[in-house]
Amino acid sequence: MDAIVEAALKKWPNVPHCYGWLALDARGDWYMRDERCQAAGPFPQVKGSRVTHEKLREFIARNYAADARGAWFFQNGPQRVYLQLEAAPWVWRVDAAALQPGGTVQSHTGLSTTVSASWLDEQDRLFLSTPLGLGLVHSLDMDWAAQAVEQGLWAPEFCRHADLLQRCGVCLAPEVNVAAGAAAAG
Structure with missing residues (x-):
């Protein structure tokens, strides 16, 4: 996390969390979703504005993390901006x-990691588990992924997407869970 973000958290510790304004699609692109986009429909059917400014993309990537519930967020200064995730x-x-001994894959944020398990879901999407967590293989890289499977480096098992998310502790839409939790408590 950036030092300036940590300083802002100390200075303003009680800023309310933000939901619905940022999303991550299945190709690793961040999307800003203003009120108009949110009112037009759910993500990913209505994506919003793709974040193209390189410095902003890098800032989001450096300050991207998960909470104890498995909900992912971008720490924007003192405010935690929870993301909607399309797939993972x-x-x-x-x-x-990835095809080398001890091979690695790279995240959409630029981090390298090793693969510990793989799954195919009901839509034939390939998911990889790593020390960083669960992720989806980018659609443009399926030829490389197929080679890893053919070489026996990965042996994907079938798992329904919802079951895989539960197994790996991933929350795709945290605001839905917050609303459900508040309703259950009330």
Whole structure:
């Protein structure tokens, strides 16, 4: 986390969390979702404005984390901006590095990691578990992923998407869970 973000958290510790304004699609792109986009429909049917400013993308990536519930957020100064995720919190880029002994994949945020398990869901999407967490293989990298499977480096098992998220402790839409929890408590 950036030092300036940590300082803001200390200075303003009680800023309310934000929900619905930022999302991550299945290709690793961040989307800003203002009130108009949110009113037009749910993510990913209505995506919003793709974040293209490189410095902003890097800032989000450096300050991207999960809470104890498995809900992912971007710590924007003192405010925690919870994300809506299309498929998973990570989108893995796969290339020749994955096919080497001790091979690695790279996250949409630029972090490298090793693969510990793999699954195919009911939509034939390939998910990888890593020390960083669960992620979806980028659609452009399926040729590399197929080579990893053919070489026996990965042996995907079938798992329904909802079951995989539960198994890995991932929350796709935290505001829905907050509302459900408040209703249950009331």
